[in-house]
Amino acid sequence: MNNIYTQLQTLGIVLPPVATPAAAYVPFVVQGAWIYLSGHIAKKEGLAYCGQLGLTMSTAEGYEAAKGVAIDLLGTLHAACLSVGQDLNHIDKIVKVMSLVNSTAQYTEQHLVTNGCSELLGAVFGSRGQHARSAFGVAQLPMGACVEIELVATLKT
Amino acid sequence: MNNIYTQLQTLGIVLPPVATPAAAYVPFVVQGAWIYLSGHIAKKEGLAYCGQLGLTMSTAEGYEAAKGVAIDLLGTLHAACLSVGQDLNHIDKIVKVMSLVNSTAQYTEQHLVTNGCSELLGAVFGSRGQHARSAFGVAQLPMGACVEIELVATLKT
Amino acid sequence: MNNIYTQLQTLGIVLPPVATPAAAYVPFVVQGAWIYLSGHIAKKEGLAYCGQLGLTMSTAEGYEAAKGVAIDLLGTLHAACLSVGQDLNHIDKIVKVMSLVNSTAQYTEQHLVTNGCSELLGAVFGSRGQHARSAFGVAQLPMGACVEIELVATLKT
Numbered sequence: 001m002n003n004i005y006t007q008l009q010t011l012g013i014v015l016p017p018v019a020t021p022a023a024a025y026v027p028f029v030v031q032g033a034w035i036y037l038s039g040h041i042a043k044k045e046g047l048a049y050c051g052q053l054g055l056t057m058s059t060a061e062g063y064e065a066a067k068g069v070a071i072d073l074l075g076t077l078h079a080a081c082l083s084v085g086q087d088l089n090h091i092d093k094i095v096k097v098m099s100l101v102n103s104t105a106q107y108t109e110q111h112l113v114t115n116g117c118s119e120l121l122g123a124v125f126g127s128r129g130q131h132a133r134s135a136f137g138v139a140q141l142p143m144g145a146c147v148e149i150e151l152v153a154t155l156k157t
Numbered sequence: 158m159n160n161i162y163t164q165l166q167t168l169g170i171v172l173p174p175v176a177t178p179a180a181a182y183v184p185f186v187v188q189g190a191w192i193y194l195s196g197h198i199a200k201k202e203g204l205a206y207c208g209q210l211g212l213t214m215s216t217a218e219g220y221e222a223a224k225g226v227a228i229d230l231l232g233t234l235h236a237a238c239l240s241v242g243q244d245l246n247h248i249d250k251i252v253k254v255m256s257l258v259n260s261t262a263q264y265t266e267q268h269l270v271t272n273g274c275s276e277l278l279g280a281v282f283g284s285r286g287q288h289a290r291s292a293f294g295v296a297q298l299p300m301g302a303c304v305e306i307e308l309v310a311t312l313k314t
Numbered sequence: 315m316n317n318i319y320t321q322l323q324t325l326g327i328v329l330p331p332v333a334t335p336a337a338a339y340v341p342f343v344v345q346g347a348w349i350y351l352s353g354h355i356a357k358k359e360g361l362a363y364c365g366q367l368g369l370t371m372s373t374a375e376g377y378e379a380a381k382g383v384a385i386d387l388l389g390t391l392h393a394a395c396l397s398v399g400q401d402l403n404h405i406d407k408i409v410k411v412m413s414l415v416n417s418t419a420q421y422t423e424q425h426l427v428t429n430g431c432s433e434l435l436g437a438v439f440g441s442r443g444q445h446a447r448s449a450f451g452v453a454q455l456p457m458g459a460c461v462e463i464e465l466v467a468t469l470k471t
Binding site: 025 | 409418420421423424429432433436444445447452453466468
């Protein structure tokens, strides 16, 4: 595996700073080899990227939103690694992704939306980025965001 | 505890092959003693078992669908064990189940639907199959499936 | 950190007995240092606290409901610790909270509702109580409950 930061550069990805949660929780928790990231909502110009799949957004737009969330998750994952003196090159595995897609009662392409996140993780981490996943349609999301994704990863030990 | 495969035979359960995910993720991830299974949607004759509880399906039908998902999860769990040179007899614990029930805004029996999965896990694994659980109603699921369930388990070490 | 039980007393919190799940699962699973709690629904006088945010309940009422769930989760966490000969003073970290808010398709303050739980955990455990979190709006919950929350924690080793 190449250096992850070189790979990010090749893919044209600039890691964002960690977003400060608006509430009584933290963006990540590291416990031993395990890293838990909070659910990250899709953003546009720093604000919640609002919309509902099947009503105001297409699957292609949802895919791009999920890809944007993946980049924000990588920024937080980088910070989580730094907090224990490591970096993204020490990620052993992206273990699991949970993807919440703001959906009407008729919209059934949550898996295609979520591929925007999953494919980016694969592009960045190769086989280490292949993860277990659940994707489903939720009634609404905080601040009206179109997508929210949380992630579990492990560090090499 | 008896041999799990004998127990499956006694219960008349035939393990299915692992379904290939339609997307950029994998059916399971094994990290040390921990096994994470992706959300598995209910299937009927190889296709998504479509329906919404409270609209087109009864609780009894949902229960059977969740039982079917449990059998598919066992097939994947078997494959996950094999991938690290173990089998289902080396499962230490079914730790957690998350059950997503495709529900109208009025349907409130997600717990009874999910029992279709939980009771089968108990029948197969005995006390090792007793798990923590969350069950809730989602707005929609990929491909219109009526139920999606993910599972976390551990291997004996 | 002070004694957690003294802290509970200072906050006027009386731990409830562990609710018996109505189904084929258990309130908690302990695996090594990890504790998984089942999703706990909001209760009122021993029954499901029914309601939907955006329809029959305000954000302030939802906040109080989530705070009530946090107290029930603490009762179960206490029991989980006891089951392995420990108590709440041996909790190393509240790792993750998943909060399901019964929401209309228009309600977007799930994060503010969930703060009712997160802030209580912070008040009880201090920095050990700061957790990763996902909060989202679900179509419905078992028995019509307004909020359901699950929790992952670790024990000191």
